Amino acid sequence: MPASPIRKLVPFAEDAKKRGTKVFHLNIGQPDIETPKVCLDAVKNCDVHILAYSHSAGNESYRKKLVQYYAKNNIHVTAEEIIVTTGGSEAILFGFMACLDAGDEVIIPEPFYANYNGFAVQADVKVVPISSSIETGFALPPIEDFEKAITPKTKAIVICNPNNPTGYLYSAAEMETLKEIVRKHNLFLFADEAYREFCYEGTHTSAMHLKGAEQHVVLMDTISKRYSACGGRIGAFITKNKEVFNAAMKFAQARLSPPYYAQVLGEAAVDLPDDYFDTTKAEYKLRRDTLVKSLNEIEGVFCPNPGGAFYVMAKLPIDDCDKFCQWLLEEFSYNGNTVMMAPATGFYATPGLGKDEVRLAYVLNATDIKEAANCLKEALRIYPGRQ
Amino acid sequence: MPASPIRKLVPFAEDAKKRGTKVFHLNIGQPDIETPKVCLDAVKNCDVHILAYSHSAGNESYRKKLVQYYAKNNIHVTAEEIIVTTGGSEAILFGFMACLDAGDEVIIPEPFYANYNGFAVQADVKVVPISSSIETGFALPPIEDFEKAITPKTKAIVICNPNNPTGYLYSAAEMETLKEIVRKHNLFLFADEAYREFCYEGTHTSAMHLKGAEQHVVLMDTISKRYSACGGRIGAFITKNKEVFNAAMKFAQARLSPPYYAQVLGEAAVDLPDDYFDTTKAEYKLRRDTLVKSLNEIEGVFCPNPGGAFYVMAKLPIDDCDKFCQWLLEEFSYNGNTVMMAPATGFYATPGLGKDEVRLAYVLNATDIKEAANCLKEALRIYPGRQ
Numbered sequence: 001m002p003a004s005p006i007r008k009l010v011p012f013a014e015d016a017k018k019r020g021t022k023v024f025h026l027n028i029g030q031p032d033i034e035t036p037k038v039c040l041d042a043v044k045n046c047d048v049h050i051l052a053y054s055h056s057a058g059n060e061s062y063r064k065k066l067v068q069y070y071a072k073n074n075i076h077v078t079a080e081e082i083i084v085t086t087g088g089s090e091a092i093l094f095g096f097m098a099c100l101d102a103g104d105e106v107i108i109p110e111p112f113y114a115n116y117n118g119f120a121v122q123a124d125v126k127v128v129p130i131s132s133s134i135e136t137g138f139a140l141p142p143i144e145d146f147e148k149a150i151t152p153k154t155k156a157i158v159i160c161n162p163n164n165p166t167g168y169l170y171s172a173a174e175m176e177t178l179k180e181i182v183r184k185h186n187l188f189l190f191a192d193e194a195y196r197e198f199c200y201e202g203t204h205t206s207a208m209h210l211k212g213a214e215q216h217v218v219l220m221d222t223i224s225k226r227y228s229a230c231g232g233r234i235g236a237f238i239t240k241n242k243e244v245f246n247a248a249m250k251f252a253q254a255r256l257s258p259p260y261y262a263q264v265l266g267e268a269a270v271d272l273p274d275d276y277f278d279t280t281k282a283e284y285k286l287r288r289d290t291l292v293k294s295l296n297e298i299e300g301v302f303c304p305n306p307g308g309a310f311y312v313m314a315k316l317p318i319d320d321c322d323k324f325c326q327w328l329l330e331e332f333s334y335n336g337n338t339v340m341m342a343p344a345t346g347f348y349a350t351p352g353l354g355k356d357e358v359r360l361a362y363v364l365n366a367t368d369i370k371e372a373a374n375c376l377k378e379a380l381r382i383y384p385g386r387q
Numbered sequence: 388m389p390a391s392p393i394r395k396l397v398p399f400a401e402d403a404k405k406r407g408t409k410v411f412h413l414n415i416g417q418p419d420i421e422t423p424k425v426c427l428d429a430v431k432n433c434d435v436h437i438l439a440y441s442h443s444a445g446n447e448s449y450r451k452k453l454v455q456y457y458a459k460n461n462i463h464v465t466a467e468e469i470i471v472t473t474g475g476s477e478a479i480l481f482g483f484m485a486c487l488d489a490g491d492e493v494i495i496p497e498p499f500y501a502n503y504n505g506f507a508v509q510a511d512v513k514v515v516p517i518s519s520s521i522e523t524g525f526a527l528p529p530i531e532d533f534e535k536a537i538t539p540k541t542k543a544i545v546i547c548n549p550n551n552p553t554g555y556l557y558s559a560a561e562m563e564t565l566k567e568i569v570r571k572h573n574l575f576l577f578a579d580e581a582y583r584e585f586c587y588e589g590t591h592t593s594a595m596h597l598k599g600a601e602q603h604v605v606l607m608d609t610i611s612k613r614y615s616a617c618g619g620r621i622g623a624f625i626t627k628n629k630e631v632f633n634a635a636m637k638f639a640q641a642r643l644s645p646p647y648y649a650q651v652l653g654e655a656a657v658d659l660p661d662d663y664f665d666t667t668k669a670e671y672k673l674r675r676d677t678l679v680k681s682l683n684e685i686e687g688v689f690c691p692n693p694g695g696a697f698y699v700m701a702k703l704p705i706d707d708c709d710k711f712c713q714w715l716l717e718e719f720s721y722n723g724n725t726v727m728m729a730p731a732t733g734f735y736a737t738p739g740l741g742k743d744e745v746r747l748a749y750v751l752n753a754t755d756i757k758e759a760a761n762c763l764k765e766a767l768r769i770y771p772g773r774q
Binding site for chain 1: 388394395415417418419420421422427430431432433435436437438439440441442443473474476477480484485489502505506509511615616617618619620634637638640641642643644645646647648649652
């Protein structure tokens, strides 16, 4: 089981803070946006007397609300096609466990969300990466690369759209390409759409929009980023494939139920005004623009401008991103500040890739982002492993 | 992946209710005791503005509180030996995943909590049952049975104390026996102590009390039953074995964090007055006494008097408990009522065992329990498969 590349630096950050250094946390997708008050109030006003188990698929009232939420996004599902999960993490785990047998292979364009590795280990499944590259802004690799990677053991393709860690937003044409591949080879398409609302250029094409792929698609979702409710631990596993649904329900039953309170929170969130995301999106767009600009202004740094989510990947003039990120926390400070980032190596499955890349989450306000970028600039100037 | 034997009858119960039949739920360990007001109020008064991820091991403030809770139970651990989990379920899963490799074997006295099977499937581990019997009230099987079952692949013994589904409370002598076995064969002892406080005869011996077994013991715990907070989904994985702790932390990091709100609830629970459990225990004892007496008064029924938890196993004069439990929901009613119970077959790993046994959870008040027992008496009188 691999250690989380995002969380393994945490002890070094804790030590830095104990020494009095301020750490700009660009390492983790923990938004600083406030959770909507109406959502928090729903929990405050929750008048249960017995905090009982939910249905293993989640409260029916919440699933019915989710049907409305998805319909607004042109995703038409029923409450019986939804399993409320403990975060998006569990939705992914259920997908791996329900659809794949030990020894099966899943294709994932790399760099990819590092915890997919952990879920693959738990499901005893082999991750087969196909590489996307910072030069193309991490666009979907060409179809030939998929064809080359497919073996008789291949059972699924995993995509995250918009992407964590790259921020890349797949185009409608790229989604159609994926549809053709999964139909042709009879694969599952696992679609992690945690960042659905956070698209700054173009529109989001959900895997659930792909006509003719209904029996192939498993949607893995979460309210964590959407409503800044990461600590609630509520996500959703959604599929129109009845067999897959039933298999996933067995895992849902084994863990009894998802957490109650955050379902109440999520239920309230569906009634947020339609313009709720406008402000949030404008704020994230400002931050993205600030971060991408600031990074590209640093000598030797290259950062593509991604279309969605709240991450960017940047190429740095360094020897080794793991060393560099640890060094930032252990040995560096500038005006009492340092920066915490996620080393990109953890997002690649192919050994050696991503050694000069880092992921930055723009979950701080633009002022802090500028200051963090300044800090990084100074760090790159004096880092002993600069290339 | 096996379906949960406790939850698979749910659709039949839903149909019965739609027909207007009242269902006495003795099938699931969902207490009807109110969650302590001080715990619910802690959530209501929770003034977070951003519902952020917790530490992967759980909030430090909560872990420190848990240290106090365990100390009161003569269990001496530090906050660094605790991982807060998403329910007891996840604590068990972490234990299986962190300590066992694919193909390893775990010995579990049967009947046992059915979801252990699900976690074993997820960890690709083989469950080796050794049978305890209703005739002895489900006492620990003799040490020779363990010795016979141990192979080079055996890595752990799992016990639940007091036991779900049997209610059996292991004696200090039985716990010492287990200690000797795990020390002699260098095994892990996974101890599920979800019902620690619910002991009606004798005292509870925690696996954590076993001197000299510190490196072998993994405690799997939950606040679900203790504070009637099943829906919160908060448990704990505790071990003094550093290597095991670190391995479990990787799984904790992969799923990011446990749910936030129920940690707040659990933190408040530690400050409940010391006599909090007295009332609850008195209530459960009354129910147990009522249920055991009522069952043993039915002709052909045998029910031992268990020392703890809130379950009893009863032997019924029937052909097949799965058929019978389904028949109760599908075809039977008495004065507009029926009873839902858990077929015991799901708690045995040895095929054929438990076919004439059921588990009843005494999570209803004594009046309802009497009425449910009456209903069961009538059902057994007319059931076509009566033996």
